[in-house]
Amino acid sequence: MNNGFTRKASAILTYGFVGLMAFLSVFPFIWMLLGATNSSIDIIKGKILPGSALATNVSAFFTQVNAPLVFWNSAKIAILATVFTLAVSSLAGYGFEMFRSRHRDRIYSALLLTMMIPFAALMIPLFIMMGKAGLINTHFAVVLPTIGSAFIVFYFRQCTKAFPSELRDAAKVDGLKEWQIFLYIYVPVMRSTYAAAFIIVFMTAWNNYLWPLIVLQSNETKTITLVISSLASAYYPDYGVVMVGTILATLPTLAVFFFMQRQFVQGMLGSVK
Amino acid sequence: MSELQLKHVRKSYGTFEVIKGVDLDIKTGEFVVFVGPSGCGKSTLLRMIAGLEEITSGDLTIDGERMNDVDPSKRGIAMVFQSYALYPHMTVRENMGFALRFAGVPKAEIEQRVGEAANILELGPLLDRKPKQLSGGQRQRVAIGRAIVRHPKIFLFDEPLSNLDAELRVHMRIEIARLHKKLATTIIYVTHDQVEAMTLADKIVVMRGGVVEQVGSPLDLYDDPANLFVAGFIGSPKMNFLKGVVETGTDGRQVRLPEFGNATLPIAAKEAAPGSTVTIGIRPEHFGETGSASLDLTIDMLEHLGGETFAYARHGDGEMIIIETKNGRGLKSGDSIAAHFDPAAALVFDAGGQRLR
Known part of the structure; x- marks a missing residue:
């Protein structure tokens, strides 16, 4: 009797806590969806029911924002950053794991230490470097600093530990050079790792705000995150329009995630079974 | 002809010597088994023959030609690994023909050679399957098939039966012995299982601590061991x-x-x-x-x-x-x-x- 009561109370507390956390996680998303259907005044008043201003907000968004251009800018930056980061980081992870050297672990530790440096400390030197290279106000200035990602190199190296060394040996006996082993054996075998890294890097690049804000100065180069921010910081911000922009900005990352969800989960668990 | 000779072959990792001067002659068509406890250097020696490990000093010759610095794919060898090492993203057919494709062999010849090997190993119905759709024994046969299609002068087997259950191990042991009879190619086979060594080998090389303790036919080693280690290692239950x-x-x-x-x-x-x-x-x-x-x-x-x-x-x-x-x-x-x-x-x-x- 006593045991049963304790078990029930414990279950109620557990589910209550988990439910509250789930609600807190989903609430901003629901608010974004509801906000897109309400006028700015209703949103400020705290209305959290569906409204009738969706068409007005959507129309206002497309009037105020050159949507094709900003989405193209965001997509271009996210795709370039993802492709280059995956190429460089997977080669680095493969190299760190496969090739023995006396200094390998020292170099690797030094690389991991760079994860400890806050981006704020890098901003000014990076800005000066980009300025000297004449890249300010170009998309390359946004893409280049993201390519050498210590975290993604770390992720690839850890996943490469599960890559069977006998596959590499078999490929050598079959006559493949190292670059062929990487391209024809490693990449296909590790595709889940690539998928997981793709999602992480793509989302980070798509949502990147601070660095693009500093280096992208003309309207022609700005990304969707910068444009939404500028809408929200206007003298009279129209939050309904901001919510529409936020929904549209969320769609590509959602699509990428759902498209690669299975591979992502497998990649996080380890590509090689 | 595919005689293999090892002359004073040594292997060191830094100051640590794992192979301490091995001399060995292997004749054409012989089935030679390297046997010894874990860490004795038998797999390292096999990998040195394959070209997957550098030879620190000494000479490896195949048919009189020094092979120390020759690429693994150009030594005339094919290797079967303990974990089979099949490419998981390729079908059985693609796995078996992969080396030939890279060697520039015409497509028709690849098909023919893969077909022949599949016939020998009864792999015909499995050619379009991926490795994960095969049982352990089938994967092992594919790994052997991948070696056969290359028409190597020497087959290298690195503990190929270790991952199989007891019944399948006995079955595959017989298959390998039958294959050796059929192909009459030199086989160098590594195992720590002395029953495998005794049943398969024409010649057993017993190793310990990077040194060859004794070389001889299975019954010679059993009846006339050169030292206490060989006497204790060969025979089950032990002497x-x-x-x-x-x-x-x-x-x-x-x-x-x-x-x-x-x-x-x-x-x-x-x-x-x-x-x-x-x-x-x-x-x-x-x-x-x-x-x-x-x-x-x-x-x-x-x-x-x-x-x-x-x-x-x-x-x-x-x-x-x-x-x-x-x-x-x-x-x-x-x-x-x-x-x-x-x-x-x-x-x-x-x-x-x-x-x-």
Whole structure:
């Protein structure tokens, strides 16, 4: 009797806590969806029911924002950053794991230490470097600093530990050079790792705000995150329009995630079974 | 012709030497098995032959041509790995033809060679499957097929049966022996399982600590081991070892066994110096109900295998002795027995473990 009561109370507390956390996680998303259907005044008043201003907000968004251009800018930056980061980081992870050297672990530790440096400390030197290279106000200035990602190199190296060394040996006996082993054996075998890294890097690049804000100065180069921010910081911000922009900005990352969800989960668990 | 020679071959990782000067001749068509305990260097030596490990010093020649710096794919070898090492993203057909594709072999010839290998190994219905859709035994056959299609001069097998269950291991062992008969190609095979070594090999190379302890045919090694290590390693259950002291008896040289109630047995080994400590080796099957030497033992435990019985027995608190007998069904734990043997079957080893003759 006593045991049963304790078990029930414990279950109620557990589910209550988990439910509250789930609600807190989903609430901003629901608010974004509801906000897109309400006028700015209703949103400020705290209305959290569906409204009738969706068409007005959507129309206002497309009037105020050159949507094709900003989405193209965001997509271009996210795709370039993802492709280059995956190429460089997977080669680095493969190299760190496969090739023995006396200094390998020292170099690797030094690389991991760079994860400890806050981006704020890098901003000014990076800005000066980009300025000297004449890249300010170009998309390359946004893409280049993201390519050498210590975290993604770390992720690839850890996943490469599960890559069977006998596959590499078999490929050598079959006559493949190292670059062929990487391209024809490693990449296909590790595709889940690539998928997981793709999602992480793509989302980070798509949502990147601070660095693009500093280096992208003309309207022609700005990304969707910068444009939404500028809408929200206007003298009279129209939050309904901001919510529409936020929904549209969320769609590509959602699509990428759902498209690669299975591979992502497998990649996080380890590509090689 | 595909003779392989190793001359003073050494391998070091920094200051740590793992292969300490190996000399070996392997003749065309021979089935050679490298056997030894874990860490003895047998797989390293095989990988050096394959070109997957650099040779620190010494020479590897195949058909008289020095191969130390030749690319693995150009040595005329094919290798079967312990984990099969099949490319998981390719079908069986693609796995088997992959090396040929990279060697620039025409498509039609690849198809023909893959077909031939599939026929030999009965892989025809599996050609379009991926490795994960195959059982362990099927994967092993694909790995062998991948080696066959290359028409190598020498096959290298690195513990190919270790991942299979006991029944399949026996089946695949027979398959490999049959394949060797059919292809008549040189095979170098690494295993730590001495039963595999005994059943498959024309020649066994016993290794320990990066050194070749003895090379010979399976029965030569069994009957005439060069040292205590080989005597103990070859044979299952292993040879019994009894500590003794050499004495001069009335009929010549004899060994007294203090741990076995000072029992004595005459020995023929002329190299055994009186007063020296030696080890006597007796195989479990050499004990019986007749023989001029005998040990008084008490049975500790019995293993009835149906056809034969293994009796584990001691004299007092001494060393355990294993006795193999065909007539052991009536025995039980605690029985006192006199284990007879012919002294001529006993091998004598000196204190350093070397055989005395």
